[in-house]
Amino acid sequence: MIELNEEQKQAFSKAAALCSRAEKSPGSIQNKLEQWGLSPEDAEPVMQQLFQHQFLDEERFACSYVRDKFRFNQWGRVKIAFHLRAERISPAAIQKALEELDEESYYESLKTLMREKLRKTKGANSYDLKAKIFRFAQSRGFEQDLIFSVYKELTND
Numbered sequence: 320m321i322e323l324n325e326e327q328k329q330a331f332s333k334a335a336a337l338c339s340r341a342e343k344s345p346g347s348i349q350n351k352l353e354q355w356g357l358s359p360e361d362a363e364p365v366m367q368q369l370f371q372h373q374f375l376d377e378e379r380f381a382c383s384y385v386r387d388k389f390r391f392n393q394w395g396r397v398k399i400a401f402h403l404r405a406e407r408i409s410p411a412a413i414q415k416a417l418e419e420l421d422e423e424s425y426y427e428s429l430k431t432l433m434r435e436k437l438r439k440t441k442g443a444n445s446y447d448l449k450a451k452i453f454r455f456a457q458s459r460g461f462e463q464d465l466i467f468s469v470y471k472e473l474t475n476d
Contacts, residue, residue, distance in 0.1 A: 346407035381416035398460020
């Protein structure tokens with residue numbers, strides 16, 4: 320076990336309290352440690368302790384993030400993966416978390432979003448309407464081939 324100096328112990332306590340309240344990414348905790356005045360060299364042992372005591376877990380964070388962003392924000396895989404990469408989560412953890420999404424509910428979520436958007440959107444012509452719907456679904460982070468198949472199903476195009 321690594322010995323921490325007084326400043327590191329204090330930072331560990333603050334970070335542990337922060338992680339206890341909500342799931343945090345390793346990248347956000349690293350940033351916090353640096354904001355609190357720890358150098359990257361001093362922050363490393365604190366990070367190791369946080370991982371060792373399971374206050375931080377990359378896979379647990381990724382799974383929680385995927386679940387929340389899909390359920391509450393109705394984001395697609397592309398947007399979720401992009402934001403996880405921005406949080407400095409490993410590609411393996413991202414892939415594992417995204418695999419936990421239920422394909423049927425994912426498809427139904429996109430279908431519901433697109434149906435609502437189709438109902439509310441006006442277009443000068445069918446091409447304009449299709450472009451608006453595609454841009455909307457892509458901005459939510461859904462895959463292009465899936466958007467195309469749902470659009471075909473909804474419009475019988």
